[in-house]
Amino acid sequence: MTDELRLRTAFPVLRTITTRWQDEDVYGHVNNVVYYSYFDTAVNGFLIDATGTDIRRLDAVGLVAETRCEFLRELNFPGDVHAGLAVTRLGTSSVVYRIGLFQGDSDEPAAIGRFVHVYVDAQTRKVTPVPDTIRAALTPLATPSR
Amino acid sequence: MTDELRLRTAFPVLRTITTRWQDEDVYGHVNNVVYYSYFDTAVNGFLIDATGTDIRRLDAVGLVAETRCEFLRELNFPGDVHAGLAVTRLGTSSVVYRIGLFQGDSDEPAAIGRFVHVYVDAQTRKVTPVPDTIRAALTPLATPSR
Amino acid sequence: MTDELRLRTAFPVLRTITTRWQDEDVYGHVNNVVYYSYFDTAVNGFLIDATGTDIRRLDAVGLVAETRCEFLRELNFPGDVHAGLAVTRLGTSSVVYRIGLFQGDSDEPAAIGRFVHVYVDAQTRKVTPVPDTIRAALTPLATPSR
Amino acid sequence: MTDELRLRTAFPVLRTITTRWQDEDVYGHVNNVVYYSYFDTAVNGFLIDATGTDIRRLDAVGLVAETRCEFLRELNFPGDVHAGLAVTRLGTSSVVYRIGLFQGDSDEPAAIGRFVHVYVDAQTRKVTPVPDTIRAALTPLATPSR
Numbered sequence: 109m110t111d112e113l114r115l116r117t118a119f120p121v122l123r124t125i126t127t128r129w130q131d132e133d134v135y136g137h138v139n140n141v142v143y144y145s146y147f148d149t150a151v152n153g154f155l156i157d158a159t160g161t162d163i164r165r166l167d168a169v170g171l172v173a174e175t176r177c178e179f180l181r182e183l184n185f186p187g188d189v190h191a192g193l194a195v196t197r198l199g200t201s202s203v204v205y206r207i208g209l210f211q212g213d214s215d216e217p218a219a220i221g222r223f224v225h226v227y228v229d230a231q232t233r234k235v236t237p238v239p240d241t242i243r244a245a246l247t248p249l250a251t252p253s254r
Numbered sequence: 255m256t257d258e259l260r261l262r263t264a265f266p267v268l269r270t271i272t273t274r275w276q277d278e279d280v281y282g283h284v285n286n287v288v289y290y291s292y293f294d295t296a297v298n299g300f301l302i303d304a305t306g307t308d309i310r311r312l313d314a315v316g317l318v319a320e321t322r323c324e325f326l327r328e329l330n331f332p333g334d335v336h337a338g339l340a341v342t343r344l345g346t347s348s349v350v351y352r353i354g355l356f357q358g359d360s361d362e363p364a365a366i367g368r369f370v371h372v373y374v375d376a377q378t379r380k381v382t383p384v385p386d387t388i389r390a391a392l393t394p395l396a397t398p399s400r
Numbered sequence: 401m402t403d404e405l406r407l408r409t410a411f412p413v414l415r416t417i418t419t420r421w422q423d424e425d426v427y428g429h430v431n432n433v434v435y436y437s438y439f440d441t442a443v444n445g446f447l448i449d450a451t452g453t454d455i456r457r458l459d460a461v462g463l464v465a466e467t468r469c470e471f472l473r474e475l476n477f478p479g480d481v482h483a484g485l486a487v488t489r490l491g492t493s494s495v496v497y498r499i500g501l502f503q504g505d506s507d508e509p510a511a512i513g514r515f516v517h518v519y520v521d522a523q524t525r526k527v528t529p530v531p532d533t534i535r536a537a538l539t540p541l542a543t544p545s546r
Numbered sequence: 547m548t549d550e551l552r553l554r555t556a557f558p559v560l561r562t563i564t565t566r567w568q569d570e571d572v573y574g575h576v577n578n579v580v581y582y583s584y585f586d587t588a589v590n591g592f593l594i595d596a597t598g599t600d601i602r603r604l605d606a607v608g609l610v611a612e613t614r615c616e617f618l619r620e621l622n623f624p625g626d627v628h629a630g631l632a633v634t635r636l637g638t639s640s641v642v643y644r645i646g647l648f649q650g651d652s653d654e655p656a657a658i659g660r661f662v663h664v665y666v667d668a669q670t671r672k673v674t675p676v677p678d679t680i681r682a683a684l685t686p687l688a689t690p691s692r
Contacts, residue, residue, distance in 0.1 A: 126418045128441040130287050132280045134602055136456070139276050140610040141586055144579040149420040153478040164428070164572055172578040176614040186445045272564045274587040280456055282602070286464040287436040294433055295566040299624045310426055310574070318432040322468040332591045422579050424572045431568050 109206075109220070113251075116215045119192025119208055120249045123150040127185040138183035144175060147207050147223050150191035158245035168236045170225035173202070177221045187211050189218075195249040201235050202226045203246060255352075255366070259397075262361040265338025265354055266395045269296040273331040284329040290321060293353050293369050296337035304391035314382045316371035319348070323367045333357050341395040347381050348372045349392060401498075401512070405543075408507045411484025411500055412541045415442040419477040430475040436467060439499050439515050442483035450537035460528045462517035465494070469513045479503050481510075487541040493527050494518045495538060547644075547658070551689075554653045557630025557646055558687045561588040565623040576621035582613060585645050585661050588629035596683035606674045608663035611640070615659045625649050627656075633687040639673050640664045641684060
């Protein structure tokens with residue numbers, strides 16, 4: 109990934125998440141686990157808002173197949189976190205997101221993540237195409253993955 | 255509550271819960287919120303084990319109506335926590351639990367909690383009697399509430 | 401507590417907290433434990449903002465001595481939660497908060513909580529007076545406890 | 547990674563973690579975020595036990611630089627999770643762990659993770675060598691990374 113793909117301006121969507129006292133661990137910064145909670149919240153919150161649908165009730169649901177995070181700088185309570193979302197691959201049945209976490213005025217990310225959803229039938233849990241309403245919501249987020 | 259009702263020996267059931275690194279907050283002890291996670295886990299884990307049933311699939315489910323906790327001493331990672339369970343009221347539609355949290359060899363609690371379940375119909379969410387299988391599992395835990 | 405003390409308008413301060421996907425449990429509503437995370441975040445976030453001080457670095461820190469919650473209605477992701485704060489007792493060494501959680505336009509609370517901080521010396525952990533900066537920040541929140 | 551490196555038997559150390567009711571999300575399985583809490587707990591719990599030291603008080607502390615997880619099957623409450631630990635790289639200042647999560651009798655993992663600690667001076671936060679006590683504890687876990 110080239111450096112400019114990590115900047116705040118490289119993400120078509122930014123979601124605001126309030127931090128919590130409990131997010132910080134004994135080292136006085138947001139614990140590494142919590143970054144993934146921000147990822148999960150940003151992706152699903154965007155999908156619910158952009159589709160106008162409770163995605164949990166669709167016939168196909170997105171299961172998380174893989175996630176990654178590169179931790180670049182501390183996040184702290186009580187400042188807000190801004191989660192940038194981009195889609196680097198919009199496949200038949202899967203979606204790959206690039207996520208950047210930002211805090212304060214900096215354009216430099218505190219973390220860069222990768223988040224992969226695979227869509228499965230809500231009943232059978234067999235792999236199934238990305239629902240049309242979700243595909244439509246994600247198309248504007250598609251960016252090169254260089 | 256008399257003092258002896260707070261001791262480890264006053265609880266008919268003890269459940270072991272492993273602490274997690276993330277449970278500790280910036281002050282280097284388990285965060286107050288996490289104590290309630292231990293309560294929730296002890297009650298529901300006991301009910302699943304004692305009934306041999308996935309209680310989430312019953313026609314009536316227990317919703318939490320009220321909880322309380324008195325914080326008496328620190329809990330720390332990585333030691334295990336022992337959650338003592340007693341039932342101080344087994345009503346028609348509700349159950350009141352007294353919960354004690356212990357760590358290490360001490361008989362003195364780190365916390366004393368109160369946890370109230372009200373049973374509702376899984377579909378309509380109307381108040382409904384405690385299911386027989388749950389009532390049977392809880393009867394041995396009933397203790398005076400003095 | 402009289403009913404009007406439970407309404408949104410009865411709380412001098414309202415703090416906004418964004419919900420998270422992970423806050424919901426298997427029943428499709430915010431898990432009871434998470435309500436306490438909202439309490440903790442609202443109180444400490446207010447104190448940090450109102451004092452302009454990182455309260456974790458003061459000579460006296462607030463330990464949580466007791467909390468309670470009455471659960472009145474569901475909270476859901478992805479809507480924001482508004483946490484109302486009032487101080488029902490501002491003692492020499494302790495502070496008792498009343499907290500109301502609200503979601504959407506309703507003036508009726510989803511939950512009413514009680515949260516008690518006892519101040520202790522950061523080194524010795526002996527009970528000590530509420531720091532002046534915190535007392536000053538809390539005075540405008542003091543309300544009758546009827 | 548060859549397939550046999552994913553099996554339970556490929557991990558020199560197994561740590562037991564109790565699941566919690568709150569770990570499950572609306573889909574009725576352990577939420578993806580929580581897997582990372584298991585990673586964090588297994589690594590730090592092992593280090594504390596194996597060194598006999600509270601690693602948070604050492605002059606050098608391990609900050610998490612990168613984590614990953616491949617989600618292969620569901621985990622559920624109330625069964626225990628077994629976290630297998632192996633060290634695939636024990637560098638001058640960093641340690642790379644491979645982690646496998648298992649539940650029930652299966653030798654097949656529910657998840658395979660990667661967890662990277664970089665050691666920094668506790669005061670200056672500058673990169674510093676892995677402390678000797680930690681290096682000694684980790685040497686028996688070193689395995690090929692094929």
